[in-house]
Amino acid sequence: MVVDCPEPRGLAEFYRGLLGGEVDRPGQPWELNDDWSTLHHPGGVLCFQRAHDHVAPEWPDPAKPQQFHLDIAVEDLDAGSAEVLRLGGVLLDDSETYWRVFADPAGHPFCLVWE
Incomplete structure (x- = not known):
């Protein structure tokens, strides 16, 4: 999956903080530069591409859609939420018992889901 964003390396580091893994592992089939960054995780690779505009x-305005949406399973919803906020995420909705909606630093919504 490739995610458009204004700061690829920063967003890759944000998701590394949430998911673990390695940012910009050398030797892959894509070029790593200021406009492209990757997060390598045992579950796969997330790519981040600069979109200047x-x-x-x-969320949840359909006139400005989500573009993509990740659900990230956590064992402790409160601890996971605290980590998202520490890393620079923004809480969008905590009205549900089993999940919370956040925005990453580029504004993309994602959920932490209690497993």
């Missing part, structure tokens, strides 16, 4: 989604 990136417009952040506004």
Whole structure:
């Protein structure tokens, strides 16, 4: 999956903080530069691509759609939420018992889901 964003390396580091893994592992089939960054995780690779005119989604406004949506399973919803906020995420909705909706630093919504 490739995610458009204004700062690829910063967003890759944000998701590394949440998911673990390695940012910008050398020797892969794509070029790593200021406009492209990767997060390598046992579950696969997330790629981040600079979009100079990136417009952040506004959840849940369908006029500015999500563009993509990750659900990240956590064992402790409160601890996971605290980590998201520490890393620079923004809480969008905590009205549900089993999940919380956040935005990453580029504005993309994602959920922490209690497993």
